Amino acid sequence: MSLDKTRLRHWLESGVLPPEHLDTAFGIAGIEPTPAQWRRFLERFLLFNAGALLLASVAFFFAANWDALGRFARFGLIELGLALSLAAAWLRFDRPAGKMALTAAGVLTGVLLAYFGQTYQTGADTWQLFATWAGLILPLALLGRAASLWLLLAVLVNVAVPLYYGSGGVLSGWFARGDEPVWLLFLLNNAGLALWEWKTRQVDWLPGRSGPRLLALAGGAAVSLQTLEKVLNPDMGLLPVLTVYLAWAGAILAVYRYRLHDLFMLAGMVFSVMVVSTSALGKYLFHGDGLFAFLTMSLWMMVCSAAAVRWLKAVFREVPHE
Template sequence: MFPGSKDHVVRGAMMEEEPEYDASQSREADLVPATPEAILALRGHAGVSPEAVRRALELALPTPGPEAWTHFLDRTLLFLGGLLATSGVVCFFAFNWQALGRLARLGLVEAVVVLAALGAWRLGPERLAGQVLLTVAAVLVGPLLGVYGQIYQTGADAWNLFLAWGLLIVPWVLVGRNPVLWLLLLGLGNLTAWLAWGQLAGPDPWDSTSFYLWMCSTNSLAWGAWEFFRRRNPGPLTSSWVSRALAALCLFYAAVPSWMALLESRFEGPWLGPVFLAALLVAIFRLLRPRDPDLFLPAAGLAAAISVVTVAASRILLEESEAEEAGILLMGVLVLAQVAGAAAWLRRAGRSS
C-alpha cells in the first residue's frame, strides 16, 4: 500500500551471487527470516566472531539498489505530489469560497470529481494511478454533497449526507477492489449509524446498550461477509487491514455494553454485551485463527477480554470491598498477570504459525 514498501528492499549482494537454493533442505529452515533479532542472538555464541555478526547484519540489512530507489522515487513522487496538489486545491477553494457564486462552487467540486473519475476509468483500476484517482473521486463526493446541501439548503441532516455519500460510492468501491475504498465505506456506514441513531431512535448512542449491540451485529455480518468473499477471491481483497478494522469495531461495540452492564450493577442491565463478546472471541479463536496466522485478531480479542475482566475486578475489589488499599494492589497485579498471559499466548501462537 505504501510506496517503497515492497520486496525491492531485499536486493543487492545477497541475491546477485547466491547459488540456487538446495531443495533437499528442510522447508522450515527457509522460513526463519534474518531479522536483526535473529542475528543478534548469535552474538557471543561459540564460533561466531564479532566480524561474522557485522557481516551477517550487512547481508540481512542490505541497502536498496538503484532499481529499488527508482521505483520508490516514482511512487513517492506520485503519492506525495498528488496529496500536496489536492491539499492546495482544497485550500484554494476555501480561500475563494465566499467570492464564488453558487454554480461556480458546485461546478468546481463536480469538475474535480468527474475528472478524477474519468482519469481512473481511463487508466483502469489495475494501475496504481487509476486507484489513486478513484480514491480521490470517492473522497470528494462527500464535500460535493456538502456544498450541494449548503447552496440549496435542503435541510438534510448530517446522517443523510453520509448515507448518500456511502451509497453513491458503492459502485466505485466494487469496481476499485481497493482496501482504502472499503475502509472509507466502512467508516461512512458506521458514522451514518451513529448520527442517525441519536435522531431517529431517541437515546444518545453513547449511553445506549441497544445501539452498541445493533452496531456489533451489523459489523459482524459485514465482517463475516468480507471473510467469506476474500477467501473465495484472493487478490486485492486479501488486505488484512479491512479484517482488522472490522474486528476492532465489532470488539469495541461488544466491549462497551459489557463495561456498562458491569458498572451499572451486578444484577441489572442487559448481559448481552458479554454474550456478544464471547461469541466474537469464539469466532476469532476457533474459526479464524486456524486459517489465518495474523496475530492482530487474537491480540484485539484478548485486549477486549482483559478490559472486561479488569472492569469486573475493579467493581468487586474497589467498590464492593472494604479493603481499598489491598484492592488497588490486587488490581495492579491482576492487570500484570492478564497482560503477561496474553503476551505469552501470542508469542507461542506466533511461533506455532
C-alpha cells in the same frame, strides 16, 4: 520466504547462527526487499501521498477563495474535479493510479453533497448526508475493487448509524435501552470483516491487512464497550451481553490463531479481555478496602500482561510470517 525466516530465527535463538552474520544470512535467503520491491513500495507510497495532498489542496483552495467564488463557480469546480477523477480512473482502471483517482472521486462526491445541502438548505438530517454519500460510492467500490474506497465506505457507515439513532429515526424504538446503534455497528463491522477476509481468500481484490484490522478494531471496540457497560451495571442484563462477548473472543481466537494467523487481531482480543476482566475485578473489589482493591487489580494486570506477552511470542514463533 516465511520458512526461511522461521528457520533463521530458530538458528539465531539456538546460537547456531551468530548475530553478526544475520544480515548475510538474510541476503542469502532472499528475505531483504529487492530493488524492485522497494520501487513498488515507494511508487504506491508516493502515489497515496500525492492523492492526499491533491485533495487537501482542493479543500484549502475553497477555504482561501470562498468569498471570491460564486455559487455556480463552486459547483463547477467541484464537478470538474469529480469528472477529471472519474476520467483518470477510467484511463488507468486496473492500475494503482486509477484506484487512487477513484478514491478521489469518492471523496469529491461527499464534498459535492455537503455543498449542495449547505447552499440550498434542504433540511436533511446530518446522517442522510453520510448515508447518501455511502450509497453513491458503493457502485464505485464494487467496480473499482479498491481497498481505500471500501475503507471510506466503512467509515461513512460507522458515522451514519450513530447519527441516525441520535436523530430519533423510525428504528430507534426497536430496542429498549438505547444501545441499538452500538450493536448494529458491531454486526455491520464484523459482517464487513468476514466478507473482506472471504473475498481476499477468493480473489486478489482487497490486498493488505489494514482494512480487516480497522474493521475488527471497530467491531471489537463496540462489543467491548457494551460488555464494560454491563459489567459495571450488571442489572442491565449482563448474561446475554457476556455470551455475545465470549463468542466474539472465541471466534477471533479460532480464526486468527488457527487459520489466518494474524497477531494484530489476537493482540487486540487479548487487550479487550484484559480490560473487561480488570473492570469486572474492580467492580466487585471496591466494596471493601480500596487499597487492597488497587493492589489486587495491579497484580492481576501484571500477571495478565506477562501471560499475554508470553503467549503472543509463542504464537509469533509458531506461525509463518511474510
